[in-house]
Amino acid sequence: MNMPILTIIVPCFNEEEVLGETINQLTTKLRELVTDKMVSEKSKILFVDDGSKDRTWHLIYKASLNSEMVKGLKLSRNAGHQNALLAGLFSAKEASDCMVTIDADLQDDIHAINDMVMKFNEGYEVVYGVRSSRESDTLFKRYTAEGFYKVMDKLGVKLVFNHADFRLMGKRAVEELVHFAESNMFLRGIVPLIGFNSTSVYYERKERLAGETKYPLRKMLAFAFDGITSFSVTPIRFVMLVGFISFFVSLVFGLYFLTLKLFGNTELGWTSLITSIWLIGGLQLIALGLVGEYIGKIYKETKRRPKYIIDVDLFNLPVSRKLMNM
Ligand code: UDP
Ligand code: MG
Numbered sequence: 001m002n003m004p005i006l007t008i009i010v011p012c013f014n015e016e017e018v019l020g021e022t023i024n025q026l027t028t029k030l031r032e033l034v035t036d037k038m039v040s041e042k043s044k045i046l047f048v049d050d051g052s053k054d055r056t057w058h059l060i061y062k063a064s065l066n067s068e069m070v071k072g073l074k075l076s077r078n079a080g081h082q083n084a085l086l087a088g089l090f091s092a093k094e095a096s097d098c099m100v101t102i103d104a105d106l107q108d109d110i111h112a113i114n115d116m117v118m119k120f121n122e123g124y125e126v127v128y129g130v131r132s133s134r135e136s137d138t139l140f141k142r143y144t145a146e147g148f149y150k151v152m153d154k155l156g157v158k159l160v161f162n163h164a165d166f167r168l169m170g171k172r173a174v175e176e177l178v179h180f181a182e183s184n185m186f187l188r189g190i191v192p193l194i195g196f197n198s199t200s201v202y203y204e205r206k207e208r209l210a211g212e213t214k215y216p217l218r219k220m221l222a223f224a225f226d227g228i229t230s231f232s233v234t235p236i237r238f239v240m241l242v243g244f245i246s247f248f249v250s251l252v253f254g255l256y257f258l259t260l261k262l263f264g265n266t267e268l269g270w271t272s273l274i275t276s277i278w279l280i281g282g283l284q285l286i287a288l289g290l291v292g293e294y295i296g297k298i299y300k301e302t303k304r305r306p307k308y309i310i311d312v313d314l315f316n317l318p319v320s321r322k323l324m325n326m
Pocket of ligand 1: 010011012013014015050078079080081084102103104105107212213214215
């Protein structure tokens with residue numbers, strides 16, 4: 001049987017604390033896969049430096065000098081996790097049969113890569129890594145994340161429950177990804193849209209080995225909100241519904257107060273008035289904001305700006321040491 005060429009893609013943003021260990025563990029893993037004849041010896045690990053401000057790129061570059069297996073891709077600035085993944089996938093796709101994306105912090109179980117490759121060899125084009133438990137996450141993260149998957153499900157977006165960005169994609173699937181030209185690529189939502197034969201493998205999610213999360217609450221919420229508004233217009237419909245309801249409620253109130261006035265009881269304070277003004281005003285602002293969010297999305301999409309810019313590509317064009325300006 002032909003052994004597939006595997007590229008393991010690792011987005012890294014300020015990961016100097018953990019990267020040394022990640023490089024060790026992943027190269028050991030890949031060597032093991034090659035020795036076990038599961039993947040071709042042409043397989044590589046591609047570290048994508050997403051505009052890190054620390055020694056991340058230095059570490060990647062060093063490792064690439066020490067091992068043929070290790071390659072690096074340096075983005076010109078921080079493009080975000082999803083775009084870093086895309087940059088890696090698109091750079092690697094020509095020279096790979098399948099690609100696994102995995103975080104740099106070793107929270108995902110690298111041993112699950114064996115199962116993923118096995119499934120790929122059985123003919124699956126996409127293999128999702130699914131967390132069998134979220135024991136290692138904080139209670140807050142667990143609840144918010146579960147809430148997010150549930151909301152997405154209710155909104156009719158097909159997501160693989162408890163799957164993040166640890167997945168294997170075959171070359172064909174990655175080639176199809178190119179045709180999704182939207183500038184906000186929410187991969188968890190897009191990959192299931194590609195179709196093809198897909199399956200899941202299960203693993204225990206561990207704690208971050210070192211360093212801090214690169215997804216503070218602010219980024220996490222923005223990511224979730226982007227995910228929702230990129231995939232569903234239900235929120236905007238919901239706002240319209242709320243608008244209708246409050247319109248009818250105010251009609252009823254209006255009639256009620258009018259009758260009170262007509263029949264002599266004029267003890268009408270300004271309380272009711274002021275509350276309804278605030279209520280309606282608030283609702284209007286929320287609705288406007290939400291509409292604005294969608295319009296903003298359209299505006300962004302029409303500009304078709306590049307999602308990321310590559311500074312150095314050691315995967316496709318090895319660069320000499322002198323050029324590196326280390
Ligand atoms: N990451 C990235 N660009 C960013 C933010 C994060 O490439 O702007 C990478 C980060 O280095 C890590 C992965 O995305 O490899 C997931 O980030 P993290 O582990 O901090 O997120 P969490 O697991 O806490 O959700
Ligand atoms: Mg992490």
